[in-house]
Every structure is written in structure tokens, then in C-alpha cells.
Amino acid sequence: MKQISAIIEQLDTTLAGEWPDTAGIRQFSYSLQKQPDTGLLEWLSAQPCYPKFYWQQRDGNEEAAVCGDAYAFGDTAQAQAFIREHQDVPDLHIWGLNAFNGADNSAFAANALFLPRIELCRQGTRYWLRCTLFSSHSLREEARRTRLFLRSLVASQALPPIASRVLQHQHLPAQPQWNQLITRALSCIEEQQLDKVVLARKTTLTLSQPLNACAFLAASRAVNHHCYHFMLAFTPQQAFLGSSPERLFLRSHDELYTEALAGTVANDPDDDKAQDLGDWLLNDGKNQRENLLVVDDICQRLQGGAQSLDIMPAEILRLRKVQHLRRSIHGELTESDDAGCLQRLQPTAAVAGLPRQAAREFIAEFEPFDREWYAGSAGYISAEQTEFTVALRSAAVKGHHLELYAGAGIVAGSDAAQEWQEIENKAAGLRTLLEEHYTPAVQAG
Numbered sequence: 001m002k003q004i005s006a007i008i009e010q011l012d013t014t015l016a017g018e019w020p021d022t023a024g025i026r027q028f029s030y031s032l033q034k035q036p037d038t039g040l041l042e043w044l045s046a047q048p049c050y051p052k053f054y055w056q057q058r059d060g061n062e063e064a065a066v067c068g069d070a071y072a073f074g075d076t077a078q079a080q081a082f083i084r085e086h087q088d089v090p091d092l093h094i095w096g097l098n099a100f101n102g103a104d105n106s107a108f109a110a111n112a113l114f115l116p117r118i119e120l121c122r123q124g125t126r127y128w129l130r131c132t133l134f135s136s137h138s139l140r141e142e143a144r145r146t147r148l149f150l151r152s153l154v155a156s157q158a159l160p161p162i163a164s165r166v167l168q169h170q171h172l173p174a175q176p177q178w179n180q181l182i183t184r185a186l187s188c189i190e191e192q193q194l195d196k197v198v199l200a201r202k203t204t205l206t207l208s209q210p211l212n213a214c215a216f217l218a219a220s221r222a223v224n225h226h227c228y229h230f231m232l233a234f235t236p237q238q239a240f241l242g243s244s245p246e247r248l249f250l251r252s253h254d255e256l257y258t259e260a261l262a263g264t265v266a267n268d269p270d271d272d273k274a275q276d277l278g279d280w281l282l283n284d285g286k287n288q289r290e291n292l293l294v295v296d297d298i299c300q301r302l303q304g305g306a307q308s309l310d311i312m313p314a315e316i317l318r319l320r321k322v323q324h325l326r327r328s329i330h331g332e333l334t335e336s337d338d339a340g341c342l343q344r345l346q347p348t349a350a351v352a353g354l355p356r357q358a359a360r361e362f363i364a365e366f367e368p369f370d371r372e373w374y375a376g377s378a379g380y381i382s383a384e385q386t387e388f389t390v391a392l393r394s395a396a397v398k399g400h401h402l403e404l405y406a407g408a409g410i411v412a413g414s415d416a417a418q419e420w421q422e423i424e425n426k427a428a429g430l431r432t433l434l435e436e437h438y439t440p441a442v443q444a445g
């Protein structure tokens, strides 16, 4: 990518100039003259700098590869305050993840949100590179650090093939424990302690060799269409990634776009069969209930924060392995408050349940693992626009292990065996990539 290296050289010259020995923030933005030779994910994969974050919006039009942290935030309120404080820098973007339990869980980091040193972005066919300097005491020092950082950036490289084989897998809960969990949830629903609770499974795959997170995400992006694709790499061996169909919210100025995505049936490669399954889904009482409880929850949660809510009729979203019921929701925010939107909407009843607090308590008590980043959110905050996807169809890469997450909404009428099949289908979106992209090592001799 010649153009990128030329921009970085130019930046280096700028940063070599005189800088004040005081606190400050600066941002430099450069348009790329033409499309880079390789994709953004290839560029990001090559960089030796952490954290790295990748994001592609589900319509495929917006993409960003960012790395290095000029500043890291403890919570979304802090991130939002930072953007407000620095309104003179109009394009500040803070990227990353929010954990499922947010600030409520002391055992696990509430979020991993950061202001990157460098961002390579695309909107449609337009590309640009942004570099941000921030220091609470010395911009001179920060310019020096940024120059060192820029020198560590390397040229883009082709992504390696996926060569990890699955040696073994372990489900948590296993199917018998899942059945017990569903029975327990159904009796709470019958006793009216809960209307809905979303229960999940973590599957740990042991791999023949560590997985390259960027290559795995690229493989997913190539086949899992109509999804947000995201990845946060913490270290060379540790990342969290996913290809999620679900928007938590998009805020554009004072407009809020969210949705109730819940209710699931299998997909079929045959269009007619898929259509029959979709028609069944649109008319199935249990799945409609699952979806409408999410609509109720979102409307309740937005009370006082948004007005004139519009709820669109249910539609079918057809994905590679599953199809969902979706109702899009649009409203006008009374104030543009991203931390407030997150607080209101995360977690929705699509991933926790209703009533929210009772469902969260049920999950905390009976689900046999910590969700960590799963079912939290991934995206960015900026002054003009903010968007988060719900971190579903996701996995944690941990060296030789890959942890796959999948859950299902349990409501009156749920059947344990069918819900197990539903989570198998959801997990298949990522799991099958390891089988389909497996290229055996060439035998010597």
C-alpha cells in the first residue's frame, strides 16, 4: 500500500516539528487517492500494535481498521464526556466493546473502548487515514511516542489460510444440563417470575494450532452476509470477534434506529424451502411472542429518552444458517446521549429477557459460565453518529482454543430439544468455517 506509507512519511515530517510541552489533542486526516491494494483487514492483521479493532457495518458500506490506543476509557460515560470536551476536534471516534454485564460486574472488565492512534477507514469507495494525538500533560512527548508508533507500522500482507483443525469440543452446558436449565426457566415463566429469559452455551474448541483472528473474521465476512463484522484483538493470541446480524442502536444526530431481532428458524440453501420456513416463522405463536417481548422491552426502556417511536411490521431476515424475525424501530431522541442509550438498551430482551432485572439474575445464577463480551456490544461513539451491534454469533480466540457462544430466547412454549437445535444452528455460522476452510498441511516426501 504505497499510498499509506506515503501518508505516514508525511505525518512523520509533521510530527517532527515543534510541539508545545502542554496538554492537548490533535488530529490529522488524509484522503487516500485510490483504493488500497489490499483490504483493511489485511492491513490490520499485519500490524504489530495492540489493541486493534475492526468493524464493518452490516450494509457493507462502512469499514474501519484501527490500532494503538491514544487513550483508553473505563466506561461509555467517560468516552462520551471526552468527545463532548473535545468538540473542536470534530471527527473523534472511540471504538471497542462493552461487556454483557457492563459496569455491574466487577469480575470482568466493563468495556474495552479506546481512542486509536491510527484509523484506516472506508465509506463506500472513499478511503482515509486518521491519526490522533492526545496527552493530558505534554503534546511534545505524545508526538515523539506517535512517531515511534508510526515507525512500527508495516505493509499489508495476504491473510494466511485457516489451517486450524478442531481436535475436540466441549459444550457448557452439555445437552442434559441444558435440558434442566430450560425446565427451570419454564417453571419460572409459568410462575410469572419471568416472561422471557435468553440462555446461552459456550463451546470450547481445542484446535490443532492457534487461529489467526483476522483470517477467521475474513472467512466469516466472505459468507455470512447481512451482518456486522467486528473484532477486538487484545494480544497476538487473544481476540474477540463475531459476525452479528443485530443492531443494538444507531444514533445519527438525534435520530435513533434500533430493532427487535428475535425468533428463529433454520435457513435452507434452497430458496423455496427457505421461503416455507420463513412463512412458518412469521406465523408461529412462540416465535412471535419472543419477538414482541423484545419490542415491549425496547419501548419501555426508551420511555423518557425517545419520542414518536415507529415500529415496523415483522420481516424475515435470511442468513446463511438461520432466519430471524425482525421489527425495526425508529424514534427521535430527546437528547443525544450515547451512554444513556447504551444504559437503556443493553442488554435488550433479545439477549437477556423480560423483566430485565429478573432475567439477568436468572442468567447470573444458573448459566454455567461468564458471558464476558458475548451479548455485549461492539462499535463506536462519535459526536455525529454512534453505532453498536449486539456481540452475537461471536467467539473468543485464546491461543489453541476457540470459545463459541450461542443463545436462545426461552418463552412459554419453548422446547429444550428445539432450542438446542436453534443454538447449534446459530453457532454453525462460525463453527463451519473451520471445516470448510480447512486446508491440510502438505505432507513431506
Ligand SMILES: C=C(O[C@@H]1C=C(C(=O)O)C=C[C@H]1O)C(=O)O
Residues within 6 Å of the ligand: 198, 200, 246, 261, 262, 263, 264, 290, 324, 350, 351, 392, 393, 405, 406, 407, 408, 409, 410, 426
Ligand atoms: C442470543 C442469540 O440470539 C438472539 C436470540 C434469538 C432467538 O432466540 O430467536 C434471535 C436473535 C438474537 O436476538 C445468539 O445468537 O446467541
Ligand SMILES: [Mg+2]
Residues within 6 Å of the ligand: 262, 263, 264, 290, 408, 409, 422
Ligand atoms: Mg429463539
